[in-house]
Amino acid sequence: METILGQDKAVQLAAVKPKKMSAWTYILKHRAFYLMLIPGLLYFLVFRYVPLAGSVIAFQDYNIFKGFTGSDWVGFQWFEQMFSYDKFARLLRNTLFISLYQIIFAFPLPIILACLLNEVRSMAFKRVTQTVLYLPHFLSWTIVFGLTYMMLSPAQGFVNHLIVMLGGEKISFLQKPEYFRSIIITSGIWKEMGWNAIIFIAALAGINPALYEAAKMDGANRWKQFLHISVPGLLPAIMILLMLKIGHIMDSGFEQIYQFLNPATYETGDVLDTYTYRAGILQGQYSITTAIGLFKSVIGFILLVIANRVSKLTTGEGLY
Incomplete structure (x- = not known):
């Protein structure tokens, strides 16, 4: 009898639902986490959301006074x-060509670099290599342009010196429209490849080592381990970053292009951002430049939604 009563009491206690915590009580309980969110939220509020109100300029004959x-x-x-x-x-x-070239040529290289560094067994060599590859990221585009000019200068540039040694003629690379996009992509890869590889190195470090050990016991070589363990482990990070890149396809990198651009290369190098700078900042045409910015944002948002949908259908990974 006591056993039956004890069982009934246990069933009654299990049937009692826990009291639902209110939103303010939950926030108060986890106040430390929400306090840490405040700087990030303020940043997005002040620099991302409040400026959206300025989009009305695109529909006005805006007068600064x-x-x-x-x-x-x-x-x-x-x-x-x-x-x-x-x-x-x-x-x-x-704009589209430079952004697409960056996706096709520059985006995969940090992934390849991360995979190569992951295979290095000497920690000392790995750390030195990573440090050397990270350093260009901290150089400004002005310094990168100066280094590029020194390499490609018709007068004293190493590349032209090598061309002359091989029997060719000097080329003014920075004045030729046909070389502009190649220079932009190459210099961007040199500057950012090591830095962009960090997130992929972190993704590889998060893969359970037991998976590699199990694959070795099953007879999988290094290539099979890479295909069946490393690549699936990298796929979520790759898809998320690729979607973000697609969402910014209308932003081809103003700082870099502005440093390298000159009137001789407008044909292949002048993009929406550089035109916006000339028209908006130098000429004071605020309304039309705001219209261009709004156009870029709408196109980027649409592409991001489409890319996220395709990603969720094909890989199951998405931003939301």
Whole structure:
């Protein structure tokens, strides 16, 4: 009888649902974590969300002295002017080409580098190599341009000196439109490849070593281990970063391109960002440059949504 009563009491206690904690009680309980979130939230609020209010300039004949409230509304006039601009097709083409080249050529190299470094067994050599590869990231694009100019200069550049030694003629690489995109992609790879590899090295470090041990016992060689363990372990990080890259496909890197760009290379190097700088900052055409920025944001958002959908259907990984 006592046993039956004890069982009934246990069933009753199990049936009692725990009291639901209110949102404020939950926040108060985990207040330390929410306090750490405040700086990040303030950053996004001040520098990301508040500036969105300035997007109304794209629909106004904005006057800096009248402000948002006093400027006249003109509807989609600036968008019509943007699309009818005779060089808009060139600006859009250059932006897309440079961004696509960065995805095709620059994006895979940090992944390959991380995989190669992961196979290095000498920790001393691995650390020295990583440090050397990280250092260019901390150089400004002004310094990188100076180094590139020294390498490609027709007068004293090493590359032209080598060409002359092989019987060729000197080439003004930085003045030739056909070489501009190659220089941009190559210099970007040299500067950022080591730094971008960090996240992939971290992803590889997070793979359970027991998986490699089990694969060895089953007779898998290094290549099979890479294909069946390393690649699947890297896939989530690869897909997320690729989607973010696709979302920023209209941003081809203003700082870098502005340093290398000159009137002789506008044909293949002038992009939406550099035109926005000239029109908005130098000429004060705030409305049309805001319209260009809004156009870029909308296209990037649409591409990000599409890429996220495709990724979830194919790999099961997504941003949301």
